[in-house]
Amino acid sequence: MNIERMFERGDVDQLVRSFLLLENADDVRAFLTDLCTPREICDFAQRLQVARYLDEGEPYVEVQARTGASSTTVSRVSKALNGEHGGYRHVLIKLEDQENGRA
Incomplete structure (x- = not known):
């Protein structure tokens, strides 16, 4: 599907x-x-952190080391981060705005 x-x-x-x-x-x-299971929630959190590090320009290998994510996960998150749907990008912008007192 x-x-x-x-x-x-x-x-x-x-x-x-x-x-x-x-x-x-x-x-x-x-x-x-x-x-969700606790593992699923932690997996979601890890993917968001991977997206944040990639958005900040961190190299794949560094993102893997910092998050414990697999190379497959880092690659999939990168594809989504730069993809057409924009979900990660939208959330990262909103999180940054909130952290900087703009939201």
Whole structure:
């Protein structure tokens, strides 16, 4: 199944809408805890950190060493970071704005 068709599914759309209903960090933590295994949550966090380091210009090997991510993960995150959907890029911009008091 391709990515665009996946979001046409009712259950996937419901998942997307569910995230939009969360009001604060505690809500997100509770939902992630119920939805994912601890390993999955840590994997998501690792991928976001990989994206951040790559966005800052870190070399792949350094990103692997700093995060413990596999070369495959670093490569996939890099592809997504520079890809057409822009999810990582959008979140990284918002995180930077928040950290710099602009949000």
